[in-house]
Amino acid sequence: MQNGCRHRNLAEFTKIGLIHSPSGRLLTSETFQGSLNVSGVSLKRKQVWTLYTQPDKPDAFLLQNHLGNFLSADNNGNVTLVTTEPGCEERFLIHFDPNASGEIALQSEKHGFYLQWTGTEMRCFSKEPVWWGMRLAMHPQIHLRSVHRSCFIRSAKKDSELRAVTKMPCSPKFLIWLQQLPLPSARGLAAPACTKQDVARLSRVALRTQSGRFLCANGSLTDSIDKATLFSVSFKPNASQVVLFQDENGDYLTVGGGGVLKVKVGSKEPRREEFFSIETPSIHVRLWAFNNKFACNKHGLTFSTTMEETEDHKSTIYQLEYVGGRGLDTSAIANATTTPAADGAALTFPFDGSEDAATYITSGLWRLRSQDGRLWQLPPTGCAQLAPKDCTEHTTFDILYVSSYEEQAAGEGKPHRNNAGGIVLRTPEGMPVCAKTLGAIGVSERPIDAAWKPVPAEVLHMVTLVNRTSIACYSILACGFLAPAIGRRTGGECGADCANTNPEQWFLRHLVAGTVQLFAKQNERWFILNATSQGNVTLVPSTTGPEEGGAGGDNAGTEFAICMACDKHALFRSVLPLGGHTQPGFLCANLQGGVKVDVSGTITPGCIWHI
The missing domain is CATH 2.80.10.50 (Trefoil (Acidic Fibroblast Growth Factor, subunit A))
Incomplete structure (x- = not known):
């Protein structure tokens, strides 16, 4: 997972909210004065806690609030937020309810006491576990991967089961939604309290397919949420960052025969088939050029396939992979949203060339991967091709988003503005990728500089997220x-x-x-x-x-x-x-x-x- 923290050597694990029982309110870190309370009724900025791990101490978590400060507990049980480099008093062990309710207890690693709300303040002085409900604050749409099999999970058998099948997710059937029951609406301070069972139910998670069906403990899929579709989530801070799912009886969700996901009755101790990882969903795209042909690698890498032919060709779909580097730093942008002043904090938005014709946004370095796992290779001379496996030379490029450009359709004497815009692929040497007249893909000889304006052969069109409905x-x-x-x-x-x-x-x-x-x-x-x-x-x-x-x-x-x-x-x-x-x-x-x-x-x- 990406490191979005200003401190070095911290790895982001996930984001959560903590539900107090019996109030049903969320642990809240106020923006001003840094106070802590349990007043939150929805999972907004002040109720989100980011869990980090340290590589040299992977068995404990650091909890960071929306202002970048870390939860800390001293030997007197005082709980504060610190802005300094986190140390031993900022590390907490997370214990999961052995009854698989979905609740957690947070224990100070150094002092051994548990985090609690006394009714007036946060303390860390309880000798017994104090259970909190856990809300996931991550994006709900994910890929789920079996760690042991190194295969992704997809809906199968006409959307009647989930199965671990392949190492590369390539269709909407691989998209899983993590869904929790909505928090009860609370009006005023006299909102009814939640029972321990209510908090546990709000902590559990359902696995929903892209078509809206929910996984049951017995491995079948159903159209609605009930107790058989709700699983507790647990995880351990280690190198693999695995998550585990348990049903209401405490049995673990596993990958069984034929790769089918179902609960293994009597599995009270997790084994390797029960380990899963949560992955950011892949981005699959199609690209077409000014000749109205789509990129295809069926017979070499060319713009040669018509729109009618794309439905039958997996060779026209490519996985767009983010490498990083230049462009918008979205981690910095996310970290900038810590105060109300962030709403007016402008970030870099370059306009190159003339104001209306050559406007583009840079978005860092990317790669394109075919369905057989090979990368697009864009050499400085000659034609583009799919690189041999494990070859990464000349495989990265910038994506420049062009908001509009001048084009001239066949038979038209006057150019017109295309407001749908397009993209330009720029090599690390600063040259645009272009489509040749007969469909070959190559690198243009026109460098992208202050005087550059894209011509139609350099503007490509990307149909994004074709694997997501x-x-x-x-x-x-x-x-x-x-x-x-x-x-x-x-x-x-x-x-x-x-x-x-x-x-x-x-x-x-x-x-x-x-x-x-x-x-x-x-x-x-x-x-x-x-x-x-x-x-x-x-x-x-x-x-x-x-x-x-x-x-x-x-x-x-x-x-x-x-x-x-x-x-x-x-x-x-x-x-x-x-x-x-x-x-x-x-x-x-x-x-x-x-x-x-x-x-x-x-x-x-x-x-x-x-x-």
Whole structure:
């Protein structure tokens, strides 16, 4: 997992929230004065705790709040937050309820006492375990991998079971959603208390397939959540960072015969088949060029396949892998969202060349991998090809997102502006990748400098996330999921905001231009996300769903280009020109959860979405 901490040699494990019993409130770290209480009713910024491990002491966790400070307990039981380099008093052992309720107890590694809420303050002076409920604060859409078999889990047998099958996830069937029951709504300080059973139930997790079916303990899939579909989650801080799942009887979820996931009755001690790892979902793409042909490696690596042929060709789908390096530093952006001032903190947004024609965003170094595991190789001379296995020379490139460019269709005498934009692949030597007339892929001789403007042969179009039929969009600033706004309805339309901490499933319609439309289902009706010319964001009714073409939102206001900033964060650029601005407009959230399309020309933390 990536290190997003300012301290050295710390590895991020996961993010959680802690539920106090019996109040049912979440442990909260206040932004001002650094006080701790159990007043939280939803998993927002102040209720999220990031767990870190240290390589030389992998058996304990560090808990960091949203301000970057670490939870600390001294020998007198006093609990504070420290800003210094974490030491032995900041390390806690996490114990999981032996009854597999899903609850945890936090024990000071140095002093041996347990963390507790006394009713007025946080203390760490209990000799007996004090149990807290655990909420997962990670993104809910994941890949699940069997550590022992080194295989990813997918739905199989007509969506009737989950099975560990392959080392490379390549379709929506590999997407798993981690789902917990929603926290009860609390109004005022007199909200009813939760029982220990309530807290335990809120701590457990269901495994849901992309099609909406839940894994049962017996290995079958069902359409609704019940106690047979809820599992407690436990983990251990070590090099492999494994997670384990237990059913209500304490038996472990395992990979059984034929790779099928099911609970092994009587398995009270975990073995290697019970170890799983949670992975960031892969990004699969298709690319096409100015000749309207898709990249294909069936007979060499060329732009040679028509759109009609892509459905039958796995050789047109490539895994986009983030390497890092140059471009937007999304970890720094995420860490910048620690105070209310972050909403106005602009980040680097380079405009190169003329203001309207050569605007692009750099997004770091990437690689493209074919279904057989080989990487795209882009040599300085000659044609691109798939590299031999284990070869990495000339395989990395920048992705530059071009918001618009001039193009000329066949038979047209006058060029026109393509507002859907595209991408340019830039080699480490600063040269753009281009498509040749007959479809070969090579490196252009025109360096990308201040005078450079992309020509059609250098602009490629990327159909992003072809392995995902739906996503959840989490604002790292508002700490909420993009969702239809409750109570904000005008006529048939409704608003959108990020005030919801429960994930909203947005269904994707992939358009050939490389853009997407986002659909939400409300009361059996489809709505489509729409940007207005004033920059407002609404949901408008659609007569068709995401899998159908045609009407129901066929306008530029409903089209968004996904600009991947890293393997998990993205920008959503509206294709609709807003208010006469030539600068691109990005879907942007504010601290209060409001959403608009921002055309200021700067990237703020509100523009970054975890998908």
